[in-house]
Amino acid sequence: xxxxxxxxxxxxxxxxxxxxxxxxxxxxxxxxxxxxxxxxxxxxxxxxxxxxxxxxxxxxxxxxxxxxxxxxxxxxxxxxxxxxxxxxxxxxxxxxxxxxxxxxxxxxxxxxxxxxxxxxxxxxxxxxxxxxxxxxxxxxxxxxxxxxxxxxxxxxxxxxxxxxxxxxxxxxxxxxxxxxxxxxxxxxxxxxxxxxxxxxxxxxxxxxxxxxxxxxxxxxxxxxxxxxxxxxxxxxxxxxxxxxxxxxxxxxxxxxxxxxxxxxxxxxxxxxxxxxxxxxxxxxxxxxxxxxxxxxxxxxxxxxxxxxxxxxxxxxxxxxxxxxxxxxxxxxxxxxxxxxxxxxxxxxxxxxxxxxxxxxxxxxxxxxxxxxxxxxxxxxxxxxxxxxxxxxxxxxxxxxxxxxxxxxxxxxxxxxxxxxxxxxxxxxxxxxxxxxxxxxxxxxxxxxxxxxxxxxxxxxxxxxxxxxxxxxxxxxxxxxxxxxxxxxxxxxxxxxxxx
Amino acid sequence: xxxxxxxxxxxxxxxxxxxxxxxxxxxxxxxxxxxxxxxxxxxxxxxxxxxxxxxxxxxxxxxxxxxxxxxxxxxxxxxxxxxxxxxxxxxxxxxxxxxxxxxxxxxxxxxxxxxxxxxxxxxxxxxxxxxxxxxxxxxxxxxxxxxxxxxxxxxxxxxxxxxxxxxxxxxxxxxxxxxxxxxxxxxxxxxxxxxxxxxxxxxxxxxxxxxxxxxxxxxxxxxxxxxxxxxxxxxxxxxxxxxxxxxxxxxxxxxxxxxxxxxxxxxxxxxxxxxxxxxxxxxxxxxxxxxxxxxxxxxxxxxxxxxxxxxxxxxxxxxxxxxxxxxxxxxxxxxxxxxxxxxxxxxxxxxxxxxxxxxxxxxxxxxxxxxxxxxxxxxxxxxxxxxxxxxxxxxxxxxxxxxxxxxxxxxxxxxxxxxxxxxxxxxxxxxxxxxxxxxxxxxxxxxxxxxxxxxxxxxxxxxxxxxxxxxxxxxxxxxxxxxxxxxxxxx
Numbered sequence: 001x002x003x004x005x006x007x008x009x010x011x012x013x014x015x016x017x018x019x020x021x022x023x024x025x026x027x028x029x030x031x032x033x034x035x036x037x038x039x040x041x042x043x044x045x046x047x048x049x050x051x052x053x054x055x056x057x058x059x060x061x062x063x064x065x066x067x068x069x070x071x072x073x074x075x076x077x078x079x080x081x082x083x084x085x086x087x088x089x090x091x092x093x094x095x096x097x098x099x100x101x102x103x104x105x106x107x108x109x110x111x112x113x114x115x116x117x118x119x120x121x122x123x124x125x126x127x128x129x130x131x132x133x134x135x136x137x138x139x140x141x142x143x144x145x146x147x148x149x150x151x152x153x154x155x156x157x158x159x160x161x162x163x164x165x166x167x168x169x170x171x172x173x174x175x176x177x178x179x180x181x182x183x184x185x186x187x188x189x190x191x192x193x194x195x196x197x198x199x200x201x202x203x204x205x206x207x208x209x210x211x212x213x214x215x216x217x218x219x220x221x222x223x224x225x226x227x228x229x230x231x232x233x234x235x236x237x238x239x240x241x242x243x244x245x246x247x248x249x250x251x252x253x254x255x256x257x258x259x260x261x262x263x264x265x266x267x268x269x270x271x272x273x274x275x276x277x278x279x280x281x282x283x284x285x286x287x288x289x290x291x292x293x294x295x296x297x298x299x300x301x302x303x304x305x306x307x308x309x310x311x312x313x314x315x316x317x318x319x320x321x322x323x324x325x326x327x328x329x330x331x332x333x334x335x336x337x338x339x340x341x342x343x344x345x346x347x348x349x350x351x352x353x354x355x356x357x358x359x360x361x362x363x364x365x366x367x368x369x370x371x372x373x374x375x376x377x378x379x380x381x382x383x384x385x386x387x388x389x390x391x392x393x394x395x396x397x398x399x400x401x402x403x404x405x406x407x408x409x410x411x412x413x414x415x416x417x418x419x420x421x422x423x424x425x426x427x428x429x430x431x432x433x434x435x436x437x438x439x440x441x442x443x444x445x446x447x448x449x450x451x452x453x454x455x456x457x458x459x460x461x462x463x464x465x466x467x468x469x470x471x472x473x474x475x476x477x478x479x480x481x482x483x484x485x486x487x488x489x490x491x492x493x494x495x496x497x498x499x
Numbered sequence: 500x501x502x503x504x505x506x507x508x509x510x511x512x513x514x515x516x517x518x519x520x521x522x523x524x525x526x527x528x529x530x531x532x533x534x535x536x537x538x539x540x541x542x543x544x545x546x547x548x549x550x551x552x553x554x555x556x557x558x559x560x561x562x563x564x565x566x567x568x569x570x571x572x573x574x575x576x577x578x579x580x581x582x583x584x585x586x587x588x589x590x591x592x593x594x595x596x597x598x599x600x601x602x603x604x605x606x607x608x609x610x611x612x613x614x615x616x617x618x619x620x621x622x623x624x625x626x627x628x629x630x631x632x633x634x635x636x637x638x639x640x641x642x643x644x645x646x647x648x649x650x651x652x653x654x655x656x657x658x659x660x661x662x663x664x665x666x667x668x669x670x671x672x673x674x675x676x677x678x679x680x681x682x683x684x685x686x687x688x689x690x691x692x693x694x695x696x697x698x699x700x701x702x703x704x705x706x707x708x709x710x711x712x713x714x715x716x717x718x719x720x721x722x723x724x725x726x727x728x729x730x731x732x733x734x735x736x737x738x739x740x741x742x743x744x745x746x747x748x749x750x751x752x753x754x755x756x757x758x759x760x761x762x763x764x765x766x767x768x769x770x771x772x773x774x775x776x777x778x779x780x781x782x783x784x785x786x787x788x789x790x791x792x793x794x795x796x797x798x799x800x801x802x803x804x805x806x807x808x809x810x811x812x813x814x815x816x817x818x819x820x821x822x823x824x825x826x827x828x829x830x831x832x833x834x835x836x837x838x839x840x841x842x843x844x845x846x847x848x849x850x851x852x853x854x855x856x857x858x859x860x861x862x863x864x865x866x867x868x869x870x871x872x873x874x875x876x877x878x879x880x881x882x883x884x885x886x887x888x889x890x891x892x893x894x895x896x897x898x899x900x901x902x903x904x905x906x907x908x909x910x911x912x913x914x915x916x917x918x919x920x921x922x923x924x925x926x927x928x929x930x931x932x933x934x935x936x937x938x939x940x941x942x943x944x945x946x947x948x949x950x951x952x953x954x955x956x957x958x959x960x961x962x963x964x965x966x967x968x969x970x971x972x973x974x975x976x977x978x979x980x981x982x983x984x985x986x987x988x989x990x
Contacts, residue, residue, distance in 0.1 A: 041602050042735075045822050047595070048582045048604055048701040050736050080818050082865075084842055091821030150826070286865040288874055291708035291815055293737055 004210040004249075006242055007219075008168035010234075012181055014160040014191045015133060015199035016060045021156035022132050023051030023094070028157050030197040035138075035151035043156035045089030050292050053078075057158040060190045061101055061130045062298065062306045064160055067188055067313055070105030070128055072303050077295035078131075081285045086150050087135040095161075097287040099295075100129035107164075108315060109180045111173045118329070123177055124165040133157035154198075160190070166205065171238035175231050178202055179337075183314045187340045195230055202228045205261075206238055208245050210254065218254040220245045222261045225273055237266040241273050317343060325356035334364045342368075342378045345385050352389030355396050362392060366409060383412050387422025394426070401485045404435040444481060448492050451476045462497050470494070502527040504664035504982060507573060507721035508748075514561070514572045521554035521561075521572030525616050528574045532619075532665045535985055540632075540640045541650070541659040543579050545619040546586050550574065553616045560614075568614035569728055575610055576660040576669040579620040580627055580653075581712065582701045583607050590703050591623045591635035591653075594823045594830050594849035604701020605733045606670060606712050613728045618666050621656025625851045626820060627674055627705040629653050630903075630923055632681070633914055634853045641910070642685050643983035645949055648907035651681030654715070658685035661715045662950075662983055668725050669715040674705050675808055676902070676927025678713045679939035683902035683952025686941050686981065688722045688969070689715045693959040694934035695740035697726075698733030704819040706812035707738075709931040718979050719940065719970040723747035726962065745963045751970040758968055760786055761796035761895035766926060772905040778943035778951040779901050785975050786899075796891045796898065800883040801929050807884065808928045809921055810864050810877035817861030820854065856917065885933045892958040897968045899955055900926050902939045906949035926954060936962045940969045941978035948986065950978070 021028050024042035031038060041049035065072055079097035105125040110118050135155035140146030162181060168174045182193040182200055193200040207222045225241055228234045241264070264273040289295075312320075314336050321332035321343075335346045342363070350359035367388070371381060383391075391408060394400040400408070408429050411417060417425030417432075430436055451473055452459045461469035470493055477489045502510070502524055513519045529547050536542055557572045582588045582600035589595045603611070610617060624634035632640040632655030640655035642648050643663040650659040654671030658681035661669045671678040673691035682689025690713045697712045704710060714725035727748060732741040762783065767776060783793050825831035825845030832848050835841040850858070864873035891898060904923055913920040930937040935956050942953035953972065957965035973979055 041600075044827065046582075046600065046602070046828070047588070047590070047703040047822070048600070048699075049602075050700050052735060052737050082818055082821060084821070084824055084839075086826045086838070089822060089827050091824055092818055284867045286818075286862065286867070286870075288814060288818070288865050288870070291706075291738075292704075 004208040004246060006169050006171075007166045007207050007209060008170075008174050008238060009166035009205045010164045010168065010174060010177060011203045011205070012162040012164075012178060013201040014064070014162065014181070014185050014193065016057050016158040016160060017189065017191050018054055018056045018060065018158055020054060022054045022057050022130075022158035023156055026156065030194070030199070031153050032151070035149070035153060038153045039155070043089075044152060045091075045155075051094060051290075053293060053296070054158060057130060058101075058296065059306055059309075060188075061128070061158075061160055062303065063188055063309055064162075064185060064190045065102030065105065065128045066303070066307050067184055067310055068102070068105040068107060068125055068128060068162065070102035070125060072298055073099060073101050073103065075099065075295055075297045076101040078290045078293045079287045080290050081287055083283050083285060085134070085137075086148070087137045087152075087155070089135065089152060089155060093132060093134060094290055094293070095131035096129035100127045101296075101298075102128040107177065107180055107184070109173065109176045111170075111176045121167075121169070121173060123167045126163045126165055128160060128162050131159050131161060133159040171235045171242065174204060174238050175235040178234055179231055180314070183337060183339075187311055187314055198229060200229075202234055204228060204234060204238055206241050206245070208242065208249065210246070210249050212254040216254075218249070220249055221256055221259045223273070224261060224263050225266055226263060226276065228266055230268075233266060233268055236268075236271060237273055240271060244273065311340065325350060325360075327356060327360050331360045331364055334368070335360065338368065339378075345378050345381070348385035349389045349392065352386060353392040353396065355392060358392050358396065359389070362388065366406070370413060382415070383409070383422055387412070387426065390423045391426055394430075398485070400430065400435060403486065404430070407433070407435065444477075444484060444488070445492060447480050448477055448489070448496060451480070452493075452496060459497055503531060503574065503667055504717070505667065506718045507667040507716055507724055508718075510573060510667055511570070511724075520558045521616060522551060522558055524572065525550050525554040525574050525618065528618055528664070528666055531663065535643070535663055536665060538641065538646050538985060539643055539650075539659050539663050539665075540638050541621055541656040541663060541665055542576070542619045543589060543591070543622050543635075543637055543656065544587050546617060549585060550616050550618045557614050557616070568612055569724070570610065570668070571614035573615055573668060574618040574666045575615040575725075576618055576621050576657055576666040577607065577610070578623055578654050578657045578669070578671045580623055580672050580703045580705075581607055581670065582703065583617070583620065586617070586620055588620065588703070589637070590627070591625045591637060592849065592851070592854070593636045594846075595828075596636070596830065598828055602701065605698035605735065606729050607701060609728050609731070610670070615668075615728075621654070621660055621669060621671075623656055624653035624677075625854050626703070626816070627653040627672055627677055627710075628816070628853050628857050630676070630680060630920055631908065631910075631913060632656060633910065634851055636851055639910055642907045642949070643985055644686060645907065645947070646985060646987040648909055648949060648987075649684065651684030651903070651907060653677040653681075654689070655681045655684075657715050658682050658687055658689060661685070661687045661717060663985070664982075667717065668721055670712060670725070670729065671715055672702055672710055672712050673927075673931065674709045674711075674812060675924050675931050678715065679927050679937055679952070679954055680903050680924070682715060682939040683954075684907035684950065686944075686950030686952075686978070686983070687715055687717055688719055688938065688940050688979065689713065690722045690726060690938040690962070690966075691930060691936060692726060692730060692962060693740075693936045694931075695738050696936070696960065696962065697729045698731070698736040698739045700733055700735040700739075704815075706815040707819060708815060709808075709812060711931070719966055719973050720748060720751055722938070723751055723966045726966075730962075740960070742960060747963055747966050750963060750967055753967060754789065754971050755896055755964055755967050758786065758789070758791040758897070758971070759895040760791050760793045760968075761891055761898040762793060763796055763798045763801065763898065763900065765798065765801060766900040770904050770922075771901060774943075774945045775901050775903070775905060775951050779899065779953055782942045782953045782972055783899060785972055789971055789975070793899075794895065796895060798884075798887045798891060798929070800880060800887050803880050804884055804929045804932060805921055805925050807877045807880040807932060808924070809860065810873050811881060811932070813857040813861030814864045814874050814877075815861065817858045817865065820850075820858055823849070825849075853917070881932045884929055888929070888933045888935060888956075888958075896964055897955045897957050899953060902926055902952040902954040906945045906951050930956050934959055936960075936965050938965055938969050940972060941981075942972070942976070943978055944981070948984075
């Protein structure tokens with residue numbers, strides 16, 4: 001029996017990084033500690049209040065749509081999606097029904113397959129639309145049956161919904177797709193995509209195509225898993241749901257009493273999905289065009305202005321780092337996935353020092369290690385790109401050994417070298433510690449001869465074939481000549497002892 | 500005659516030359532309200548103290564020679580569908596009983612900026628749904644001309660307030676005739692502006708694509724003066740149009756040269772009260788006497804207007820009124836077990852019959868499987884009606900018609916027959932569907948003394964010409980000068 005095919009489509013919600021909410025002037029800011037302070041008659045849905053579209057939200061939305069290769073609609077409108085819930089103060093959500101601002105599009109995602117190979121997957125999109133976020137219901141979790149509360153700080157936050165075709169074939173692929181959307185949105189400056197704060201959320205539709213004993217292809221009922229708010233959660237929930245559907249199929253032999261779409265929640269603590277609501281509550285949202293908001297038409301000229309604001313998307317940048325800068329796919333991935341600022345930093349270092357591979361080594365290892373230890377971001381990193389490039393330049397030119405370079409780097413990290421620019425501080429650290437590589441081979445040879453004569457035993461051992469004996473000699477030379485290149489020392493010693 | 504029964508322009512004159520003060524005027528209005536509003540039922544809230552304070556403050560500023568707004572010192576009554584931060588706003592519904600909004604409607608801000616004295620909130624059909632003000636949860640409003648007859652609706656309170664001399668000016672809202680029809684029933688001038696002329700921000704929505712705020716006054720000049728204050732662009736209303744507001748009052752004396760008046764034969768068919776017909780024809784004769792050209796026009800789709808309106812308006816209403824769910828404000832019943840029951844019991848207890856009827860109609864029309872046949876079809880018909888009018892206004896400046904098929908009806912006469920009530924809106928509804936300005940002006944009385952109005956409609960954003968045409972008739976007649984007698988029993 002062939003193995004089942006997994007069919008997954010994701011609905012990804014991205015909160016836009018606008019200063020104000022989508023239909024009013026209230027601050028668009030995550031603020032769970034002071035409920036209901038970022039509100040006004042409009043986002044409270046008070047009688048008489050009217051929405052006015054936030055221009056910036058339209059700009060960011062269209063940029064996101066363009067970056068996802070979607071087709072921007074000539075004319076778009078907003079519709080009311082009507083349902084009752086305490087976090088929805090107007091009892092309708094202003095959303096987009098049949099004329100979303102963006103249709104189609106796709107995202108290519110590199111996914112590691114089970115055999116370890118990297119495969120590029122082309123995930124098509126159905127649409128992208130712009131809507132308002134709801135508020136938040138806060139229920140008493142003490143179990144004592146206290147009142148539920150409603151916080152409307154979030155109500156009216158501009159929200160993009162990116163709906164994929166059911167092109168995703170595994171839980172790992174779903175996670176990669178979501179990670180790539182996040183990275184793209186952060187690169188574009190469309191969203192901060194902070195999952196802890198809920199600015200990136202995801203619902204997953206999943207089912208399986210399985211062959212039954214009669215070799216007929218059966219599709220299991222589609223399940224929508226709601227409110228997945230971490231990458232790990234998306235993957236784990238889908239892994240669980242895929243095996244649950246497979247078990248269910250095996251139990252019922254592919255004959256389902258009810259084939260209607262089901263909604264399930266994800267319990268991250270228990271690691272299971274659970275049935276959320278039955279179809280008897282299936283809603284008719286009674287969509288109709290919101291008479292308070294006029295339809296919007298985008299001119300080609302305006303769309304081109306938005307396109308000009310786009311940056312190089314992460315996937316293109318990875319490819320360029322490999323093809324043009326000669327980086328390994330792994331290094332390119334680490335640098336790009338870390339975020340736009342880190343990749344910019346790397347590129348500035350690489351350009352200034354002229355050695356992209358060395359720049360990649362230093363940024364992926366030394367710089368990222370320091371950032372991780374300090375839990376800081378590249379924007380606050382104490383060594384600017386020019387400074388690091390000049391340090392790497394000294395190593396490339398042989399003015400500084402790699403070992404000395406690392407010493408200078410850590411001195412800079414410890415705020416040593418005075419108050420000047422990084423370049424000035426590097427010079428003063430090198431000077432102070434005498435780290436400058438000894439270029440005068442005459443001076444080096446004098447020291448080497450002296451060390452050999454002081455260490456007859458070790459020199460004799462090395463001459464007699466004990467390779468390890470050279471280490472003691474190298475060490476002693478290095479101690480006497482600060483900044484000597486250990487390779488040069490080794491070569492000179494060998495040429496003296498085994499001519 | 501009490502001071503506040505004078506036209507607004509006369510009162511403004513007296514205030515500015517020191518013949519009277521705003522406090523005197525306000526006290527006179529409050530005294531009239533005390534004497535007669537028990538019988539009329541025009542007000543839901545009388546803001547006596549704050550009105551006196553505002554009046555005194557304006558008088559002081561006037562004495563000090565400070566610059567004052569255009570309505571400085573004039574008492575104005577406001578329909579209870581506009582939110583006011585210092586007065587309760589109920590929309591005539593138990594649902595919002597006791598609710599004081601935290602903000603002012605755009606039009607209320609404009610009134611305050613113009614130094615109007617906000618004297619109180621007027622009665623209305625619940626959430627502006629109705630044609631008699633009998634759907635108010637707080638009792639009906641009667642026309643001051645005959646207290647056993649309705650004031651019309653839904654802005655019955657505002658129309659009656661101006662008619663009775665409770666305030667020289669009042670503000671109403673018109674979704675299907677709710678300014679023009681009560682103006683006709685109460686013998687005052689009422690104007691519905693073009694859609695987008697006046698901001699809807701703070702106007703509690705009934706049917707968003709049809710609602711418009713407009714003025715009531717004793718004469719055309721008063722309506723022009725108040726419209727000038729209310730109109731203008733507002734960034735908070737996306738449907739508000741950014742067009743300059745002409746000085747409506749300045750041109751009124753100037754007749755419309757070669758005025759072309761359209762009449763639609765369909766408007767004079769069966770079901771039209773003979774006295775109303777007579778009044779309209781008399782008005783047309785007056786216009787002919789002034790040199791106007793009266794010609795027949797065709798509005799082939801107007802016979803679908805009532806059906807179209809009663810799909811579009813309830814659909815939007817069902818959505819606009821969903822927010823009254825007992826969660827965030829307004830009435831919440833204690834009698835419930837769980838969230839869904841809390842919604843249904845709160846709404847079931849607090850909404851009146853007509854509101855429920857329209858919510859059900861609209862919910863049905865928007866339901867999956869019915870949307871195309873009802874809402875979408877109605878929107879297509881609406882476009883055809885709009886096209887009819889654009890074609891008609893290529894040939895005429897205004898279209899004249901009755902406002903309503905009858906003068907004011909007796910209380911209870913239509914309440915048991917919603918369909919008859921809906922059909923009575925036939926003359927006024929099209930202006931809302933087409934977004935056109937329309938005015939009702941006094942044009943006579945029935946033999947038993949009930950006022951009859953004449954409706955004039957004009958092309959969108961030609962309120963200036965509409966008002967000038969209305970003033971031409973007013974100069975030739977004295978219907979607007981008659982004073983109600985509070986006759987009959989307030990049964």
